Amino acid sequence: MMLEPDLFKRGMRRLASGVSIITTVDAGERHGMVATSVCSVSAEPPTLLVCVNRSATSHAAIRRAGFFCVNLLAEQDDQLARRFSTPVGRDQRFDDRQWTTLTTSAPALVGSLASFDSEVVEAVDVQSHTVFIGRVKAIELWQSEFVPLVYHDGRFDTLRGPGQSKSEPA
Numbered sequence: 514m515m516l517e518p519d520l521f522k523r524g525m526r527r528l529a530s531g532v533s534i535i536t537t538v539d540a541g542e543r544h545g546m547v548a549t550s551v552c553s554v555s556a557e558p559p560t561l562l563v564c565v566n567r568s569a570t571s572h573a574a575i576r577r578a579g580f581f582c583v584n585l586l587a588e589q590d591d592q593l594a595r596r597f598s599t600p601v602g603r604d605q606r607f608d609d610r611q612w613t614t615l616t617t618s619a620p621a622l623v624g625s626l627a628s629f630d631s632e633v634v635e636a637v638d639v640q641s642h643t644v645f646i647g648r649v650k651a652i653e654l655w656q657s658e659f660v661p662l663v664y665h666d667g668r669f670d671t672l673r674g675p676g677q678s679k680s681e682p683a
């Protein structure tokens with residue numbers, strides 16, 4: 514029996530996820546996008562993965578560059594997350610926060626929860642997406658006190674506890 518994609522989507526809305534901005538740089542141009550598909554693969558050696566839609570502008574850039582940086586967002590970064598997840602104002606995505614670089618030249622977000630600067634070691638095409646597996650080359654833990662931004666049931670939320678959500682649906 515063929516399962517309905519809509520049922521899959523409704524099921525996945527129940528999966529709460531941390532929110533990251535994946536960045537890279539290609540031909541001198543910075544690219545970045547929001548992703549919840551980040552996942553730790555192994556600690557020895559430090560390896561993670563992210564699933565990137567082939568339609569995203571960052572997709573070809575990551576493929577060409579061969580590196581990307583995963584920046585974990587804090588609860589107050591919800592506006593930034595909206596900017597990095599819609600095509601509107603794509604040119605201004607990097608404008609009003611401080612970005613730096615670690616080992617690769619992918620932008621690392623100063624003040625995010627953590628940045629994982631990674632080199633692509635494998636890229637696996639699966640349906641509409643490519644799973645980029647990255648060997649982590651540098652890590653920066655920008656904050657010691659933190660509350661992560663989470664995405665759940667189609668909206669940005671916090672982990673502050675019941676009844677304390679601060680965001681309207683995206």
Ligand SMILES: Cc1cc2nc3c(=O)[nH]c(=O)nc-3n(C[C@H](O)[C@H](O)[C@H](O)COP(=O)(O)O)c2cc1C
Nearest residue numbers: 546547548549550564565566569570598599600664
């Ligand atoms: C909460 C959230 C999570 C997302 N996660 C992913 C993801 O894991 N992979 C992906 O390819 N797109 C994901 N997207 C969609 C991209 O962020 C969005 O399509 C973005 O605009 C792509 O960048 P572009 O406009 O430069 O093409 C997510 C969007 C949101 C709002």
